[in-house]
Structure formats: C-alpha cells, structure tokens
Amino acid sequence: MPSGKISLTDGMAKVIIVGAGGVGNVVAHKCAQASDVFTEIVLASRTLSKCEAIAADILAKQGRSIRVAKIDADDVAATTQFLLDEKPDLLLNIALPYQDLPLMDACLAAGVDYLDTANYEPPEEAKFEYKWQWAYREKFEQAGRMALLGSGFDPGVTNVFCAYAQKHYFDEIETIDILDANAGNHGYHFATNFNPEINIREITQNGRYWEEGQWKEIEAMSVHQTYDFPVVGQQEAYLLYHEELESLCQNIKGLKRIRFWMTFSEKYLTHLKVLENVGMTSIEPIDFNGQQIAPIEFLRAVLPDPASLGPRTKGKTCIGCDIVGMKDGKKKRIFIYNVCDHEECFAEVSSQAISYTTGVPAMIGGMMILSGKWRQDGVWNMEQLDPDPFMEQLNLRGLPWQVQELPLG
C-alpha cells in the first residue's frame, strides 16, 4: 500500500487559482488545507471582492492566509505578464470554459503548467469538443509544459474510475455507463445551481453516445432508465452527451459502447419545460415598456440566488461508472462510485456537493502534477495517467469511493 504522502519535487509549490465562483471557492479551501503541497496560493478573478470573501472564509476556518489578485482571463497579454511576475508552478483554471484557450496561451507564454475542469467551448457556438485543446499538444510538448484537461468529477474522477477499472478489474472493458445523480433538495420549487441557459441546453440538445466506433444521436431526453444507486436509491436517469465520452472512447482499448446518464426529477423537468414553453428562458430580448429585456435575464432575477442554495441544500450526490467487461475469461460488472453529502460539504468549505465534487479533483489533479506523479510534457486527459495515486488521494481528501460487484444485467 502506498503511504498517501505526497512529496513535492522541490519542496515548494506556488499555485494560481483562476476563478472565484462556487468551484473556485472549493479549490481554494482544499488547496489551503493541503499546505504540505500548495505552499503558496494566489486566488485570482475578474471580481476581487469575491476572492477576498473566500480568503476571509479560509482564514476564519483554517487560520491560513492566501493572496488574492484581480485578472481578466480573456486578456492573454495581461495574464502572461501576471504569470511572469508571479512565477507560479501551476495554474488551476476554474474560470469559464470560454477561457480555456486564452489561459493555455498565457501558460505557454509564461512557462507555467495548466489544469482545467471542463473543455473549451467557443463563445459563439454551444459546442464543446476537445479538438481545440488537443490541437495544443505539440505546443505544450515543445514548451516543456503540461496541460491536464478535465480534472473535475465528470469529466475527471469518472475518467480515473475507468482507468482504475481497466488496470485492476478487467482484461478488457466492453461497456461503460457513467451515472450522475444529484439527490439533493434545496427546498425551493425550482432553482438552478448555475446558469439556467446551460440547464436548458442540457435537456433540449439531442443526446449522443458512442457504440462500435460510431456516435449515435437520440432525440433530447428520449432515452431514460430507473437506476438503483447506492445510498440515494432509485432515480430516473436520462441519456445525455457529456464531454468525457469523447476522450474515453479513444483511450479505453476494446471498448464497445460508452454512455452518460444524468438524473433529473420530474418536478425539475416540468418546471424547466414550462418556463421554456412560455418563453421565459429565451435569450431574445422582448419589448417591455420600451426597454429590451431578455426573458432569461428577468427569470434569473426572479429565481433564488444560486449562492443562497448552499446553506439549505440537504441530501447526497452519487456519481459513478457502471462497467462491464471480461476478466480471466469471465464476464463481470462493477460500479465504482462516490457518495457526497451536501450539508457536510457546506460545513467544511461553504459550498455544497455540486461544487465540492468538482473542486476537490481539481486540487488533487494539481497535487498529481506538482508531486511529479503525473507530470509529463504535453496535453493529457485524466485516463491517460496512472489512476492509483489519484484514487488514493480521493479517499484522503473528502471524496471516498467504493467498488460494488453487480449482477450481469
């Protein structure tokens, strides 16, 4: 058994965290907790006051000071200069997906390693694909820098779960179903943790999965199943496209099919559908007493502030990979998963489980790079690296996992 102790290659590591939303808050808290690894922390965002509030909370909870800075992640030249001045070992990009490429450019120019939690999305089209970031492979290799992509939970931990299953449980994996259940309850009829536009896009875009070397498209929300999750029990899970499918279908050898499922309550779907039906989710401005107002902006002002959800959300999340394959000539099926409790997360880092499950793996990904365990030049997806040290840290840093043997379906 490994010891769980992470040794820094040179004993000191400075990290810049970019982004001070819910996930940035978790990453900052968790890096601050891991003071043996992250010896210096700077939390940077467009809104300095958000960074200051997080720093004050960390000081109150842990007695540790972190620095804050104001940056504009879209401005490559200014960010490059900021990095040249700060000289960090690593940048953790917890900003918006639109900012992946500008931050990768700044890291390349300043000679800094890079990590993010979600792949690049061009601002002008709702299309998330790895192609833009994979195109940076040669540049990072030539610059002698590393970029680790998608180090959140899904993508991120789910990719590592697959790599771990492949290494320890199977000779060959045949099918993977990634299942993401949020069984939390904030007590409001309807609220969103993040931008409702993204919620709407999730349930209105066609679903997509990969089978026998081909992408197969289905009508939005048309394929669903009742899945019996550990701890949170039966939930209705809908087949969606999710970004980790794109790299996993390439990196898991012998794979025949991979799908992603997310649970939604009937109530949530009904509310979202009605709001869409009446036009309240439209981004097209309407005339209201001579002003142009986009209905979705007004809806956002009517709905509960996402920041108000954290303290009142109860219940748990359960995210895992249901994997079928061959081992020693026999077919077998396992479910590798984590269960995370909203209230425990909030008590620890002032964010609930949705942000916690994304932020902790970002911190651990940072550990993997800084400790040298995963450090190699180029652009990498999570499943391409040794899962064992990452899986060990999940158990130590707040996201313990289990492996369950399941009967073959």
Next chain:
Amino acid sequence: MPSGKISLTDGMAKVIIVGAGGVGNVVAHKCAQASDVFTEIVLASRTLSKCEAIAADILAKQGRSIRVAKIDADDVAATTQFLLDEKPDLLLNIALPYQDLPLMDACLAAGVDYLDTANYEPPEEAKFEYKWQWAYREKFEQAGRMALLGSGFDPGVTNVFCAYAQKHYFDEIETIDILDANAGNHGYHFATNFNPEINIREITQNGRYWEEGQWKEIEAMSVHQTYDFPVVGQQEAYLLYHEELESLCQNIKGLKRIRFWMTFSEKYLTHLKVLENVGMTSIEPIDFNGQQIAPIEFLRAVLPDPASLGPRTKGKTCIGCDIVGMKDGKKKRIFIYNVCDHEECFAEVSSQAISYTTGVPAMIGGMMILSGKWRQDGVWNMEQLDPDPFMEQLNLRGLPWQVQELPLG
C-alpha cells in the same frame, strides 16, 4: 309557440354599451345585428380607438354605422352628464366589475335602465358578492328604474336555465351542478384569454358550494370529477365558487345543494402552477437592474397577446346545468346546455366563444328590458324573471340550447 318577434314599447330604443374589450365587441356586433330592437347604438370606453376599431368592423361586416364615445366609467359625475346628454333607454355595462357601482349611480342620477354581466368587486379586495348591488334595490324602485344583474352566460344563461327547468321540468329542484367546459385549443403551450391574475385567483382560492342552507368550503382544486359533456366529451371539472350560486340558492325554492364546476386541462394547471411556484405570477415588484418590475407584468409581456387568440382558437365550449329534482312524484335528472364553436363565433363577430357566450346574453337581456318582457323597477337577478322569452331568443341569436334527460346518478 311564441313568434320570436320582439316589439319595442315605443318603437325606438337607444342603448349605450360601456366597454370595448372582447365581450364589448360581441355585444356591439349583436346589438347592431338586432336593428329592430336597438335602433341607436353608442359604444363608449376609456380608449376611443378600441371603439372605433369595433365600429369599423361592424360597418364592414353589416354595413351598419354605430356611434362611439370616450368616457371614464369611474367618474360618476361625468358619466351622469354624458347620459343626460345622450338620453339612452338602457346602459349595458360591459366594463370591469369595479365599475358596477359607479355606473349604477350614474344610471340612477340620469334615469337610465342598467344591465351588467358580472357582479361588483371592490377594487381593494378580491371578494365578489351581490350585497353591494342588492343594497341598491330600494333606490332603483324609488327612481322607477331597472337594474338587471349578471346577464352573461355564467352568471346569466345558467340562471335562466335553472328558472326554465323549475318552470317546465320539475315540481321541486333538489340539486344543481353548473358545468363550464372550454374544450378550445389556441395552439400555444400556454396563454390566457384575460388577466392571468384572475386565472390564478380562480385556482388558488378555496372552493365553496351551498348545501342544506350552509356554505361549505373546500381546499382549492381539491374536488374534481371527470364529466362526460355532450359534444366535447370527457373533461376534468373542478369545483369552484362562482357568483351565480349566491342568488340561485336563494331564488330556487326547495333547493338542497348547488355547486359550480369548471374544466381545466392538466397542461393548463401545470403551467399556471409552475409560473406561480417560480414567482412569475407575483404582483410584488422585484428589483431588476435598479427598476421595480412586478413579475406578472413581465409575464404578461412574454405571453401571447390575448387579442391574438381569437383567430387561432379551434374547438367548442359546452356550458350547462345538471339538475336533479322531483316531477309528478318521480325523481328525474336533466342537463340543459349550449355548445358554442370558437371558429364560428370568430367568423361572425371577430371574437371567439368565451367572449361570444358572455356578450350574446347581455344583448338578449337588453332586449328583454327594452321590449318590456322583463321590465320592472328594482334590482333583479336573471332567475327571478320569466325564462321563456329569453330562452327563445337564445335559440334565435346564436346560442341554441338542448335539454338532455340523464340517468339518475
């Protein structure tokens, strides 16, 4: 059989129609059609342009000119002066329920008969009762004027149906269930024919019915039944309070129970409930970019313009009275009803059936007064007057009715 011919007491009758919304439009068209009775018509409202548009449509459809005028129905002194100048025989109040008392005052002051379609509601409280208008009985008697209350469909035709059943079908009526089904479809996911606040109040206020001399209250929308209507078939009907119950329970002798039911589709209720849940139906202003905006006002701007529904609404309404009682020592049950087609109404008078079924009875009530058939000093509800001439005109003026014998439940 009566001839159906209506004779004016003096051969000439001038009517003022107050209100130029959907129902006012129907009343104006239908009065203009009945040129033998309504020899002079003035359509008056706060918004002159609405009156002009209706007058132009009547001219185009019938080749008949009506006059228009601008009045403020809340201003009793100005309205009295207007009536003294115009010298009409009758005022048809098709304005808002808030304006019943000011218009009754003006009619008394100017010596004009009065008719309305919905009972008075104080602007400051959502409580509709006859008590305020019944308090005018002595004044109208002393002034030698008539006020006819609630001459729409429900109240109005439903009251006349009950009086007709009592006169021709029963020795004693035991129970009355009034059923109102709108099986029309405008093709939008959600739209309201009138103020959504009124829709919301309907389904959120407690229901109420009268039994054995007492009012019984039920939780909002908690009592419903699937009722098999003629022509429009099975519809889910919800027990609500409706204003005709208040007079009918007093005027139908021997009555044991009276209830009112309205149909709502599950989709309609779901949309209204979601909009209420998320706060979009609130009249309390929220702060939006520094302005105070009531969510319901913004919702109204997002929803289809009610005026756009008329040309696209298909399907039919069915409203009737399901009555059980004794005749010649035997129990019997009948359903008296009208079926009205949205598209046919729109083709005839440029309004669909919701407005048509309310507007035609207002015109017929006017005929009853001007012809002398119902004319008597005082304040009257519909069921207190002879139903036969009114029932005859329903068949002649676009709202034919049927009587169906039903098996005892």
